[in-house]
Amino acid sequence: MAIPKSWSAGVVTARRRKIFALSDANRTLPLVRRVVADVVRTHEDATVLHAKLEHRTGPQRSDVEKELERTVDRLHALVDELREIGCELKDYRMGLVDFLATHHGREINLCWRLGEESIQHWHELHDGFSARQPVSLLS
Numbered sequence: 557m558a559i560p561k562s563w564s565a566g567v568v569t570a571r572r573r574k575i576f577a578l579s580d581a582n583r584t585l586p587l588v589r590r591v592v593a594d595v596v597r598t599h600e601d602a603t604v605l606h607a608k609l610e611h612r613t614g615p616q617r618s619d620v621e622k623e624l625e626r627t628v629d630r631l632h633a634l635v636d637e638l639r640e641i642g643c644e645l646k647d648y649r650m651g652l653v654d655f656l657a658t659h660h661g662r663e664i665n666l667c668w669r670l671g672e673e674s675i676q677h678w679h680e681l682h683d684g685f686s687a688r689q690p691v692s693l694l695s
Contacts, residue, residue, distance in 0.1 A: 574642030574656065578691060581655040581666050582674050584641055591641075592651040592670045595634045599648040602627045652685060659694050666691070 576584075605624040612620050631648075638645050638653065646652040651670025656663060657678070667677045667688050677688035 575663075576642065576655040576657050576666060578657065578666060578675060578694075581643070581657070581668075584643065584655075585668065585674065588638065588641060588643060588653060588668070589670065591634055591637050592645070592653060595631065595638075595645060595648060596651045596670060598627060598631045598634060602631060646685070650685075664694075 602624060605620055605627055608620050609617060609624065635645050643653045643655045646654055653668050654665035655668070655675070657666045658664065659678075663681055664678050665681060666675045667679055667685065668675045669685075676691055678691050678694060679685070679687045679689060
């Protein structure tokens with residue numbers, strides 16, 4: 557069973573509808589933090605299981621394939637949970653999440669990474685993590 561590109565190389569983006577104010581996005585962080593921590597752990601579990609497949613044959617391989625399938629299903633459920641909250645997972649390994657927001661009439665992404673206390677960065681929609689800027693610049 558091959559690792560789907562949608563969870564190994566990056567996240568397939570979905571159409572986002574919810575637009576967050578910075579304060580609203582920060583209020584979601586306790587829940588988002590828990591879900592994203594589960595995403596990072598589950599992704600690592602799936603990566604380990606995929607590596608095990610290369611060394612298994614016969615019934616052992618089948619058992620690992622079934623476990624990997626359950627793990628990938630769990631990963632998809634977690635990503636769906638984030639979508640229901642209204643944010644978008646951008647990186648499984650880093651635990652990177654964007655929240656759609658507006659600033660002076662244009663859409664931007666508020667950007668948060670697992671381990672950060674609050675949302676402190678933003679970037680343009682077409683930019684990514686490397687182009688993050690402090691939210692203080694939005695004032």
